[in-house]
Amino acid sequence: MPPVSSRQLSCLLVFLAALACTFGVHAGVTVAADALDLPGVQLKTMEASIDQAADGKGLTLKLAATRADIPSMGWRRIGLAVEGGLDRDEQGRWLFEGVLRLRGTPGNALTGARVRILADDAANTLQIDLVQDRTTASVALPIDQPTHAQITLKNLPAGWLQGLLSTVWSGRATSGKVDAELALDILDRGIQTTGQFSLSDVGFDTKAGNLAGSKVSGAGRLGIDTSDAAGASIDLDASLRGGELLLGPLYARLPAHPVQLSLGARSQKGTLAIRRLRVGDPDALAVEGELTFDPDGTLSHLDLSRLDARFPAAYDRYGKGWLSALGMPGLQTSGAMTGHVSMEASGLTSFAFNTDSLDLQDAAGRLGVRGLRGGLDWSAKESRPATKLGWRSLQVLNIPNGAAEASWRSDAGKLTLQKPMSVPVLDGQLRIQSLAFDPGASRGERLQTSLVLTQVNMAALSKAFGWPEFGGTIGGAVPSLRYVDDRLELAGGLSLNIFDGFVDVTALTLQKPFSDVPVLTANIALNKLDLALVTGVFDFGNITGRMGGSVADLRLVSWTPVAFKAQLTALEGGRISQQAVNNLTSVGGGGMAAGLQGAVLKIFKTFGYKRIGLSCTLRADVCAMGGLGDARDGYTIVEGSGLPRLSVIGHQHDVDWPTLVRRLKAATEGSAPVVQ
Incomplete structure (x- = not known):
């Protein structure tokens, strides 16, 4: 990305060169103005002077402005001062060497930079070199077209780019270094820039915290266009490694090897729409889709049309944070899965997945499945083809269940069991007579089922729950079990035949x-x-x-x-x-x-x-x-x-x-x- 100073310098220093060319070697010239407009730059309370150098060789140039505004770069109310010596070299080119001091810049950019300007009238070229600490920036541009520049950046603090970033999105750069080779065009309503870049331990975030990065390194190609009144556009193709990234619900802990990231985004009035998103991690994840964030950082649209995950790498690098937030930390995973998912601000709108073999195990033993095969296909609005989903073993709340397979179909926004299914449970059987589930519901009734439990071994159940070993069996009918809001409600009851008597459980709810x-x-x-x-x-x-x-x-x-x-x-x-x-x-x-x-x-x-x-x-x-x-x-x-x-x-x-x-x-x- 271009340094926030390049556009200002290209215009400002051409102005200094023009003064020198106009007044030649005459000393004692002072120019003052309440306001001065250069291409893309507005200077307020500006004063420039040219004097004979003390040693009689060349000129001394000074320029100061109490306020400089560069709207396309996101700079406002910047204090500016340039001072140095101007002379001609043996080839008749103008050479300026001095110091540039800016105040109020993002990341304290160029608060005391050494500047060298070489103006070659014959070649129609202006070369600007800036050095501050370990940071260097070089700008080459035609004298008669200062709105076009070729820029080279090395060890540029990412925070120096904050002004430019603010014209594209609401985030801020927090750390790291940037190298780049860029072409920059300054237009009437903004800028266009394209080129190569590399990152070292770069960090960024937003006020809402939905977009963030930490210690990200890599390289790639970037294009930014802020000239369209309808909004700014960003095109990025990068190879990233190390560090962490957060894109809404997608959290990634990047590996040491390269991960390919490609995106095309548009920013308008605070809304960030990522129209093209591709992520490729060879041994873990492949994703294609799009996302949209509202001005407050809320994810308002997500459509991942392709999702290929290979476990455990996909979980360790990309799924751990998200699933922990859903109350499922510390999963043990293996296998592979393909699918897609879409959602709006109100919740899920569709999803599908398919797997030949997938194992998941919650660390606390609350939920686990082995040998998961088949898939589900659900849409909130469309009817979808029937699918089958089965498993070799299933564990829920530390209770082991045997192998089973079920047929499902999505219609009218609900996943419905097509026919009753039986699940072996602790020497007994759980028969699911009916089941309807609404994955998109965030409130209200989300699940309704009817169950029959027969001959479940109470001693085995006691062992699963860590209780003393009770004898007998459990059986009973549950005419209706509903999942409403975040609460399971049992209609009817369970009858436990234990200790040669009965224990009846009614009015059971689980929040x-x-x-x-x-x-x-x-x-x-x-x-x-x-x-x-x-x-x-x-x-x-x-x-x-x-x-x-x-x-x-x-x-x-x-x-x-x-x-x-x-x-x-x-x-x-x-x-x-x-x-x-x-x-x-x-x-x-x-x-x-x-x-x-x-x-x-x-x-x-x-x-x-x-x-x-x-x-x-x-x-x-x-x-x-x-x-x-x-x-x-x-x-x-x-x-x-x-x-x-x-x-x-x-x-x-x-x-x-x-x-x-x-x-x-x-x-x-x-x-x-x-x-x-």
Whole structure:
């Protein structure tokens, strides 16, 4: 890209040469003007002078302006001063050597540059060389046509280009160096420039943060045209390596080897439309398409007509940031995929993909698929041909599923399952009777399905969730499961046949199911569970009989309980072991009823009971405890039967939830304190 100074210098220094040619070697000439218009440059409060040099050889030239405006370069209110010596060389050419000082330039460009100007009337050539620190710029232009220049730049700070960039887009250069060989034409309404360039550790960004780059290196060819009143155009063909790029939702961590980037863009009133985008990374990704950004940096249009990805390289370099933002960080990937995708500001409008074999695995185990084959083809507006998608294995929320294949069709904006499908799940089966999904919906109903679950092994499910190993099976029908906004809603219920009884789950919802903070709500009813089987799972102590109860208004955040109303009862009598008595006593923060001595308790290993009841209402991290009813100084947890007659009384009505969890953990691990 041309230096922001080249146009100004080409006009300004031609003006100095014209003064010298006009006044020859005469000294003491001063020219002042409130305003002076040169081609593309407006000077305010300008003063130029020519004096005899102190050594009598040549002239001393000075020019200063309190304000210089160069609209096509994006420069406004620039302070300018040039001072140096002018003389003729042995060939009769004018030679000026001096210092150029500018104020208020982007990136502090040319605040103290050494300048050398060679004007050759016979050859009609003006050569301008600038040096500041390690930065050099050379400009060659015809004296009679100063609007055309050939420019060579070396080690130019990218920030010096900010003025020019501001005429094309709203971003800013932040770091790095640029080398270039360019041709520049200054026109009435702007500039045209084309040429070769190379970048070293260049960075840029925008206020909205949707377009950015960091430590990008590479080389290529660039064309910029700001002369059209309808908007500025940019054409870029580059080979980039290293660093990071962000183009809306597309984030790239570029490899050390070259990545081809080609784009044609147009900027108008702050809107940036990339009409042609091609990205080629040989072992990872090939993309073709277009993007449009609104003046505030919002992505308003994306159409990637070609998307070929090879994993894991495509994920590591281009997909990691985007998928992490969607709540799927740390994927393990392999395989390949082809497809296309389009979206507007309101959301997805179409997508399709196809793969012969693709493996994806979320690091947290929430979602994973192996041997994915086939594809999907969806459009928000058009009917699309039917497709098939299958897998060798599927894992959802740590639950493994077996091989399956489904037929899909897109119509009226929804992907619909064409016929029921069965998925093996933990020795049982999940039968999906119907399923309709709207990928483009950002709000409202996004998915609706009807499910039947049969004979799922509860022990295997417990292991998948890290629970103690429960026996039995799970089964039930879900007439309607809906995904509304960002919430799963269960209509009907699940019936769990476990511990020779039933657990019924109703009113289940799951908000943000794939996020780090899912929120689950449900009501659970327990009916005739065999207490001997339940207590046999834990090292709690043995209790016989049947248990019922409920857990109402259950609310889990990140799978941790924050609220519920639990009531557990065994009302048909049975036997309870000494260990279970001790654990119930510990959980309730209570003790034995009066009259039952510790010495007697040690004699008997089990006791008869008539009823057991324990309740807990969790709110604000405090559990309000209760039992079968009020008792002296507390509430009854166990009402004894026979001799010796046992009663367990709870004395703590309000228990800190973490404390209660510790008590339960100790009780189920067999380490609760023994009552003496």
